[in-house]
Amino acid sequence: MKEKTKHTKIKSLSKTTIKKEEKKMTETPDEPLSPTGRLFMQPSSDEVINCVVAGENPIALDSLKSEISNSLMLKHPRFCSLMLRDGRGREHWRRTAVDVDRHLVVLRARLAGADDDEAVSGYVAGLASSSPLAADKPLWEIHVLAAHNAVVFRVHHALGDGVSLLSLLLTHCRRADDPARLPTVGGSRASAASASALLTRRGWGVWEFVKVVWFTIFYVVEFVLRVAWLSDRRTVVSGGSGVELWPRRLATARFRLADMKIVKRAVPDSTINDVLFGIISSGLSRYLDMRESKALRNGIQITGIAMVNLRPHTGLQELSQLMTGDPGSRWGNKFGVILLPVYYHGSESDPLEFVKRSKAMIDKKKLSLEAPFSYKLMDSIISLLGPKLASMLKYRLLCNTTFTVSNVVGPQEEITLAGNPVKYIRPTSSSLPHAITMHMMSYAGIADMQILVAKDVIPDPRVLANCFQDALLELKAAAEAALKS
Known part of the structure; x- marks a missing residue:
């Protein structure tokens, strides 16, 4: 008997059981x-x-x-x-x-x-x-x-x-190595260099306070301008109003965490996120060189939107912490939004400059309260003026920027689902007005980045994924050379 090609449903529960549960609910x-x-x-x-x-x-x-x-x-x-x-x-x-x-x-x-x-x-x-x-x-x-x-x-x-x-x-x-145990999830306490940590730590200095205030004002003003009217220059990777309805394609860029850590060691005090944005900056520059018919000016800004977890832990958490922990750690949507610009550079003699620029930018973002501000702003607008206005403002922000990116630290060891060894875990989301949406999650030493694109804007997402992968290999080679010297 031939199998049906359409979706099929597994046999349903008894109607009596469902009615009993509905009465209880x-x-x-x-x-x-x-x-x-x-x-x-x-x-x-x-x-x-x-x-x-x-x-x-x-x-x-x-x-x-x-x-x-x-x-x-x-x-x-x-x-x-x-x-x-x-x-x-x-x-x-x-x-x-x-x-x-x-x-x-x-x-x-x-x-x-x-x-x-x-x-x-x-x-x-x-x-x-x-x-x-x-x-x-x-x-x-x-x-x-x-x-x-x-x-x-x-x-x-x-x-x-x-x-x-x-x-x-x-x-x-x-x-996988111990079926009686849940996976070990990554994540650590927020960095001591973050603004949230500075404001809750005793004994911080006047200069630290000045930096927090200055960078918060600067980035909050930029955030508001982005919502109002300021937008990126149009390129071959730009989206816009209505693009969320266009057909999509999906490709995966695979990175070895060991390679990213080599690059991290070559740039003092950098993080995996710094390396990731260096890869994105270098990869997009490579892709734009291939697709743009006219030469672009070095330093052109391509702005991304990043989701920032506002809980005390930065990675995944035990479910018990989310269900019964302090209010700041609990279940739900507890994230802010920050603007993370990367810059086009068609020719770069030292590939590590992509990471250094990313680190300098992210360090300043850490010293601002942009993420908590964006969360509180949207929360207040929804409560006072309604979700329709908040949704309109969010949509404008997306239309005025170029891409979305998120990064979540996943299980450190290999795991099983219903007894079946897991090869990979790859999250992504619904379409947005952006033509590029990137979600990265690590698992057992490999970081997979799902690249969801509007295929009428970016018809070759596999080429874009290769640009990111090649960017990491180039950064790794430069890092190994720097570490040897």
């Missing part, structure tokens, strides 16, 4: 959405996080379903609630019974693509631009690409940010 009062949650429910800000987990072996559907049914996810109120609007248009969470089978979408046929990676990337790119989540059930789904040994977790951004959702995802996983 009606006793729980509705809960209003947080201001940021309301923002993500607006049409121009409607965003879904898509996270691919690929296995070494075929996906065992029964084991996966059992893992989900018995997981902490189904004990979390956000994953057991419908999003409803009252007569005044205010959004609320209403508890409901969860039929796991309605959230499992199984695709058994092979997808088009030269290999599994290309096939899965094509599928996720399609989801990113044309597949919203149904509102008649809690806002999450799990797509099983059986022929490619991959699972796609889809969660609406209103349920939580990347740190919350990836922390929850990892509760489904176990360490």
